[in-house]
Amino acid sequence: MKHKVFSLINVIGLTIGLSASFVIGLMIYYDYTFDTFHKDGDRIYRVVSDFKSPEGLSHNSGVTVAMEDAIKDNSNFEIVSGFYIDRPAKVENKEESIEIKWPKHVIYTDQDYFDIFKYKFLAGDEFNALSNPNTVVLTKDRASDYFPTLTPSAIVGKTLVYNDSLNITVTAIVENFKERTDFIFEEFISSPTALNTRIRGEFLNKNWNSTSDVSQLFVKVSTAANFDKIKQEFDVLAEKHLDEWSRAHNQSRQFSLQPISDIHFNEDYGIYDWSKGQASKSLLTNLGLVALFLLLLGCINFINLNTAQATQRAKEIGIRKTLGSSRKQLIGQFMGETLLLVLIAAILSLLLSKWLINVFSDFVPEGIDFELFKSPFILLNIVLLLIIVTFLSGFYPALVLSKFNPVSVLKNNLVSGEKKVGLRKFLTIFQFSIAQVFIIATLLVGKQINYLLNKDMGFKTDAIVSVYSPRAERQLEKKERYIQKLKAIPEIKQLSLGGAPPASFSTNTSTTTYNNGETKVQVEMQFIFGDINYFDLFELELLAGRIQRNDTIRELVINDAARKVYGFKNPEDAIGKTIDLDEEKIEIIGVMADFHQRSLKETINPMALRGDWYRERFSQFQSIHIAFQNTNEADLKTTLSKIEAAYGEIYSEIGDYRINFLDQTIAKFYNREQKISKLLNWATGLSILISCLGLLGLVIYTTNRRVKEIGVRKVLGASIFQINILLCKEFLVLIAIAFAVASPIAWYGIHNWLQDFAYKTSISFWVFLISGLAMIIFALLVISAKTLQAANTNPVKSLRSE
Structure with a gap:
C-alpha cells in the first residue's frame, strides 16, 4: 500500500499474462481432449x-x-x-x-x-x-x-x-x-x-x-x-489392386x-x-507462446521493480534482522507478499477471461465457455501455474532483499550492486526485444495479408455470386427456367451456367497426355466447367484462339501454365493440337491467361475450361453465376432478395438455397493468416503495454533516486531538455540494443513463415525502421512523462534538506 504505483504495475502485468494463459490454456485443453474418452481409444485407427x-x-x-x-x-x-x-x-x-x-x-x-x-x-x-x-x-x-x-x-x-x-x-x-x-x-x-x-x-x-x-x-x-506386418499387408493389397493405367502413368497408392x-x-x-474448422497444432503452439511471453513480461516487471525498490526497504530488513528474523523467514515473508499480488491478479484474470473468450472468438472453438474452468484438471493446472509464477516473480527479489547486511543498512552504507543493475538491464532488454519482435511480425504479416487480399487474381472477383442448384438436382430443365427468371431482374448484368467459379475449394482433375511425335507429356489437368458466357462473365483473358462454340462440344481452352508444360513455345502453337483425355482425342481451341485457382500459397497449376460434355448421364453445371450492374449496398440487398424469391418459385418443394459471394470465398482462403494477424495485433498491444508499464516503474524509481542530482544540475544552468536527454539516454540505449536483438529474430521467423506462400511480399527494410521508431516513440512518451515532471520541480524543494 505504501508503493501503490509499483503494486498496480505489477498487478496489471501479471493480470494480462495470467488472463491470456487461462484462456489460451483452456483452448489447448479443449482441442487436445477430443475423442480421448473412447474405451481402448489407443487401439482405434482410421x-x-x-x-x-x-x-x-x-x-x-x-x-x-x-x-x-x-x-x-x-x-x-x-x-x-x-x-x-x-x-x-x-x-x-x-x-x-x-x-x-x-x-x-x-x-x-x-x-x-x-x-x-x-x-x-x-x-x-x-x-x-x-x-x-x-x-x-x-x-x-x-x-x-x-x-x-x-x-x-x-x-x-x-x-x-x-x-x-x-x-x-x-x-x-x-x-x-x-x-x-x-x-x-x-x-x-x-x-x-x-x-x-x-x-x-x-x-x-x-x-x-x-x-x-x-x-x-x-x-x-x-x-x-x-504394425510392421500390417504395413506390409497394406502395401501388398495396394500393389495387387493397382490398375494398369496407374502403373503406366507412374502413379501408386498406399494405405495407412x-x-x-x-x-x-x-x-x-x-x-x-x-x-x-480443423484444429491446428501450429496455431495452438503459437497461442501458447504468446501466453508464455506475456506471462514472462509480467514476471520480469515484478523482478525489475522489486529489486529496484530494494534500497527503499533496506532499513525495514535491517531492523527485522536485528530483532532476530532469519533469512529464511524474510524470504517467506517476501514470497508471501508476491503470492498475495499473484492471487489478486489471478482473481482479476478470471473475471477478465469471460471477456477475453469473446475477444479471441476467431480462435476459440464454439464449445469453449467459462464453465470449463470448473474442470478439476483445469483448476489443478491454474494452481500449479500460480505457484510457478509466484516462484518466478518473487524468488530472486526475495533473495536480494533478505541478503542485506543489517550493520551496513543501519549505517546507510548500502550500495546497489552492479550485478543487480546488470540483471535489470538484461531483463529490460529481454522485455523490449519481445515487444519489438511482435511489432515487426505484426507489420510484416499485415503486409503479406494485404498483398494476398489485394493481388489481382487474374479474373473478376467483385460483384459476383454463385447460386447452387439443389444437391439432388441432375437435370438442366429447372436451371434453365431459373435463368429465364433471373434475366427478368434488371439489376443483373450477366449470367452464366457452369460448375465452380475460377477460384474455389472444389477441385476436378484428370491426367492428360500430349504426344508431340517424339515424347509423351503427361499433365495432371484441373478443370473448370462453364457455358459460352462463363469466359466473359469472369473476364478471363484469351491469349490465342477462341472459346468453345456451345456447351457440350468436346473442346478445351487451356491456361498458359498448361501450354508451357505441354511444351508449346507460344500460345498460337497450341491451337489445333489434340491431347488424350479419357481415351478420347480432344482439340485445344484456345489458350487463356493464367489466374489463381486457389490461395496464393499455391502455384498456378495446368487448367482447362470445358463444357458440359456428359450432360446425358450427369451434368457438371451445378451453379448459376451472377454478375451485378452495381454494388450499391441497398440495391444489392434488393437484388439478392429477388434472386432468392425466384429460386423459391422454381424449387418450391426443396428449399436447399445456397449462395456464395466470390470475394468472400477468396477471403476464406486466408482465414488462418487473418487469425494470426489478429493474434499478433493483440500480442503486440499487450506486450507494449506491459513493457512500457515496467519501463515507467523503472523511470519513476530512477528519477526519485536522482532528485537532488536534477536539482543541482538545474541550479548550475542545465535546461529541462538537457536534463530530459540525460535521464532518457540510459533507457533508450537499452531499447536500441533490444531492437538489434529482435530484428534478426523477427526476420528469421517471418522469412520461414513466408515460405508457405508461392506468391509473397518482400521483407522491406522500412518495416524494421518503422517498428524501431514506434518502440522508441512509445518509450520516449513513457520516460518523458516522468522525467519532465522531475525536471520541472523547483530545485529549492529537492535541495532544501542540504
Whole structure:
C-alpha cells in the first residue's frame, strides 16, 4: 500500500499474462481432449489412402469400399467396421407429418461400428440393432427431431420414410456423446439398406480404383498387433489392386492407419464437420507462446521493480534482522507478499477471461465457455501455474532483499550492486526485444495479408455470386427456367451456367497426355466447367484462339501454365493440337491467361475450361453465376432478395438455397493468416503495454533516486531538455540494443513463415525502421512523462534538506 504505483504495475502485468494463459490454456485443453474418452481409444485407427504421382502426393481420408472385405479376417484386427456417409434428400415421419430435408450426419454402417465406438443405448437391442436391412439407429437428439412427443422406448419400432419410397424401421436410440468428439453422426442406417438406394453401385461393384472420403473404414487393432506386418499387408493389397493405367502413368497408392487422436488435427485427412474448422497444432503452439511471453513480461516487471525498490526497504530488513528474523523467514515473508499480488491478479484474470473468450472468438472453438474452468484438471493446472509464477516473480527479489547486511543498512552504507543493475538491464532488454519482435511480425504479416487480399487474381472477383442448384438436382430443365427468371431482374448484368467459379475449394482433375511425335507429356489437368458466357462473365483473358462454340462440344481452352508444360513455345502453337483425355482425342481451341485457382500459397497449376460434355448421364453445371450492374449496398440487398424469391418459385418443394459471394470465398482462403494477424495485433498491444508499464516503474524509481542530482544540475544552468536527454539516454540505449536483438529474430521467423506462400511480399527494410521508431516513440512518451515532471520541480524543494 505504501508503493501503490509499483503494486498496480505489477498487478496489471501479471493480470494480462495470467488472463491470456487461462484462456489460451483452456483452448489447448479443449482441442487436445477430443475423442480421448473412447474405451481402448489407443487401439482405434482410421484406414486412410495416400496417392503418389509425378505431380506430387495427395491424401484421402476414405478408402475403396472393397477394402473392408479384404482385411476383415486379418488377425491383427480385433474389429473392422466401415461406414458410408450420405445425405438423404428427405426423411418423413408420416404419422406426425414431420418432414426434414437434407438431414446431416447420416451414415450407412453395421453392428460392428457400435463395438468399436461405445454409445449408451437408451432403448432397443444393443447387440442386433443393425443386423437387418431397412433398420436405423438414431441418437437421442435426432430422434427428438423426428419424434418430438415420444420417449426413446416408444420410438423403437416406428417407421421413417426416406426419399419418398424407402421405409426404414427405428431399432434403437442411443445417447449423443457428451464428451468432445469429431464423431458427430446422428443417424446410423444398416449397410444392406444401401442396396435399395442410389449408392447401390458403390456397394455392389466394390471398385478398387474408386476412392472417396465418404467411404470410411475403422479398425480396432488387437493387443498383440504387429504394425510392421500390417504395413506390409497394406502395401501388398495396394500393389495387387493397382490398375494398369496407374502403373503406366507412374502413379501408386498406399494405405495407412491414422490414430483417432490424430483426426482432430490432421489437415491432410480432415474431420467430419468442416463447418467447425480443423484444429491446428501450429496455431495452438503459437497461442501458447504468446501466453508464455506475456506471462514472462509480467514476471520480469515484478523482478525489475522489486529489486529496484530494494534500497527503499533496506532499513525495514535491517531492523527485522536485528530483532532476530532469519533469512529464511524474510524470504517467506517476501514470497508471501508476491503470492498475495499473484492471487489478486489471478482473481482479476478470471473475471477478465469471460471477456477475453469473446475477444479471441476467431480462435476459440464454439464449445469453449467459462464453465470449463470448473474442470478439476483445469483448476489443478491454474494452481500449479500460480505457484510457478509466484516462484518466478518473487524468488530472486526475495533473495536480494533478505541478503542485506543489517550493520551496513543501519549505517546507510548500502550500495546497489552492479550485478543487480546488470540483471535489470538484461531483463529490460529481454522485455523490449519481445515487444519489438511482435511489432515487426505484426507489420510484416499485415503486409503479406494485404498483398494476398489485394493481388489481382487474374479474373473478376467483385460483384459476383454463385447460386447452387439443389444437391439432388441432375437435370438442366429447372436451371434453365431459373435463368429465364433471373434475366427478368434488371439489376443483373450477366449470367452464366457452369460448375465452380475460377477460384474455389472444389477441385476436378484428370491426367492428360500430349504426344508431340517424339515424347509423351503427361499433365495432371484441373478443370473448370462453364457455358459460352462463363469466359466473359469472369473476364478471363484469351491469349490465342477462341472459346468453345456451345456447351457440350468436346473442346478445351487451356491456361498458359498448361501450354508451357505441354511444351508449346507460344500460345498460337497450341491451337489445333489434340491431347488424350479419357481415351478420347480432344482439340485445344484456345489458350487463356493464367489466374489463381486457389490461395496464393499455391502455384498456378495446368487448367482447362470445358463444357458440359456428359450432360446425358450427369451434368457438371451445378451453379448459376451472377454478375451485378452495381454494388450499391441497398440495391444489392434488393437484388439478392429477388434472386432468392425466384429460386423459391422454381424449387418450391426443396428449399436447399445456397449462395456464395466470390470475394468472400477468396477471403476464406486466408482465414488462418487473418487469425494470426489478429493474434499478433493483440500480442503486440499487450506486450507494449506491459513493457512500457515496467519501463515507467523503472523511470519513476530512477528519477526519485536522482532528485537532488536534477536539482543541482538545474541550479548550475542545465535546461529541462538537457536534463530530459540525460535521464532518457540510459533507457533508450537499452531499447536500441533490444531492437538489434529482435530484428534478426523477427526476420528469421517471418522469412520461414513466408515460405508457405508461392506468391509473397518482400521483407522491406522500412518495416524494421518503422517498428524501431514506434518502440522508441512509445518509450520516449513513457520516460518523458516522468522525467519532465522531475525536471520541472523547483530545485529549492529537492535541495532544501542540504
